[in-house]
Amino acid sequence: xxxxxxxxxxxxxxxxxxxxxxxxxxxxxxxxxxxxxxxxxxxxxxxxxxxxxxxxxxxxxxxxxxxxxxxxxxxxxxxxxxxxxxxxxxxxxxxxxxxxxxxxxxxxxxxxxxxxxxx
Numbered sequence: 001x002x003x004x005x006x007x008x009x010x011x012x013x014x015x016x017x018x019x020x021x022x023x024x025x026x027x028x029x030x031x032x033x034x035x036x037x038x039x040x041x042x043x044x045x046x047x048x049x050x051x052x053x054x055x056x057x058x059x060x061x062x063x064x065x066x067x068x069x070x071x072x073x074x075x076x077x078x079x080x081x082x083x084x085x086x087x088x089x090x091x092x093x094x095x096x097x098x099x100x101x102x103x104x105x106x107x108x109x110x111x112x113x114x115x116x117x118x119x
Contacts, residue, residue: 018057019057019113020057021059022060025041025061055114074087085098090106091113
């Protein structure tokens with residue numbers, strides 16, 4: 001029996017899953033004027049954090065760095081000219097390639113992932 005005022009913790013509840021947005025781009029390549037893809041990804045990170053808080057993480061990965069090899073299917077698609085840089089993945093699925101970072105499109109995919117996770 002619980003004491004009055006005791007808090008019941010639901011041990012079945014899990015921590016919210018974080019949606020990961022990955023921007024894969026060529027190293028030090030300008031995307032618009034003097035802005036690099038790394039700078040654009042940092043801006044996207046800031047904007048998505050304002051919208052979704054800690055429920056989203058944005059990673060910037062340069063092509064041919066050790067981190068990029070975690071995406072073999074993406075690298076193969078680039079090699080076969082099926083994909084163009086930059087490539088944006090949401091939870092590992094390509095949502096954009098060969099275009100500027102579109103916050104609206106990316107946000108839509110993040111929101112869909114959060115809804116699937118029940119958040």
